[in-house]
Amino acid sequence: MFDIDRWNEIWHALTKNKVRSLLTAFGVFWGIFMLIIMSGASNGLKNGIVEGVAKFATNSAFIWTDRTSEPYKGFTRGRYWLFNSDDLVYLKANVPELEFLTPKNFGQFGSSNNVIRGRLSGSYNIKGDYPEYVKIDPYTLVFGRWINEMDIRDRRKVCVIGEKVYETLFEAKEDPIGEYLKISGVYYQVVGVVRPETRVNINGRAEESVFLPFTTMQQTFNMGDQVHFMAFTAKKGIPVSVVEEKIKTILKKRHSIAPTDTQALQSVNIEKQFQQISGLFLGIGILTWIVGIGTLMAGVIGVSNIMLVIVRERTKEIGVQRALGARPSTIISQIMLESVVLTTVAGYIGLSLGVGLLELVNKALEMQSKGGDEIFFRNPEVNLNIALASLAVLVIAGLFAGSIPAKRALSIKPIEALREE
DSSP states (O other): OOOHHHHHHHHHHHHTTHHHHHHHHHHHHHHHHHHHHHHHHHHHHHHHHHHHHTTSOTTEEEEEEOOOSSOBTTBOTTOOOOEEHHHHHHHHHHOTTEEEEEEEEEEOOSSSOOEEETTEEEOOEEEEEOGGGGGTSOEEEEEEOOOOHHHHHHTOOEEEEEHHHHHHHSOTTOOOTTOEEEETTEEEEEEEEEEESSOOOSSSOGGGEEEEEHHHHHHHTTOTTEEOEEEEEEOTTSOHHHHHHHHHHHHHHHTTOOTTOSSSEEEEEHHHHHHHHHHHHHHHHHHHHHHHHHHHHHHHHHHHHHHHHHHHHTHHHHHHHHHTTOOHHHHHHHHHHHHHHHHHHHHHHHHHHHHHHHHHHHHHHHHHHHTTOOOSOOOOOOOHHHHHHHHHHHHHHHHHHHHHHHHHHHTOOHHHHHHOO
């Protein structure tokens, strides 16, 4: 049953010294508030990064050339070299673990205004691609299509443009398909407009790039059989690092690179990057809980100390209760209930304000995102299980904080308490 006298007694005990009670409650409030904020911030950072690369092929890697760092087979140190088209054919035939292997070439061809349409122009990154590249780094089609096999085979003078290029060179809602762009003096027909689905930028942002068929770019811009960059994926169940090492060994042998030269071939293993990101956020999560619970426990210890003071101040009162026949369980439950009420109320306020602040931040981020700004912090939410666990920790902490003062109250002898001044 609801005992109004008991709750009145709790209220009287906690408000007898309001400043002391508020300062004690603030320690618990701050602990749970910081736990919620840090947990939400960790999730927001994780969501932002994961969303930016979620659709990127995790079983992929990139490889490109650099100057040699060791002399080998008559070649001097510092030699610059490139892949060639025959390398692609050889790798596909000799690395059975490969799923996709696609080359990529780069070029700006002028420091400014290298892409022209009528009176409009701009400076954009030019990239030569194969159809398979979107299986590694996917794009959303806004208009038209992506590069296809016929474009590669026939070296068609067609292009796919990024969304920002479209917004600069075309009117809003204008259909760009079939229109022509002059790229470094050569006309190409637009067959598609794309929006990147990831924030992985390779030699420039995709939305500010123009994509040509790889073979067309080689021929039109006199690149011969040069290949600047290769992207590949491993078959299911095979670590990317295995394929990466095989490819490096083959390429070094084909181009007379010292086997021990670690500079001549540069690569990025996306699989390893994802594993490092997962490990990073696991560490952040653990650190968040350690710091948050540590701060919360500091507040709880403060509650316990204050309850000891309150018990000391109420020594005579407790002695009277004992002398009048109050059961030990009644006194213990009273002290522990006061502690639970103080910690729970302070903690609930901290929990509510923390969740409310995260919700305000989330609304502001959504508005910023709708405005077209690129953000790397998304949906700083707190998991329901974490919120429930926090409340459970509060109740347990309140019981813990009250247990020591309760035992101290029970140890008071009635005759000695009555003599207390």
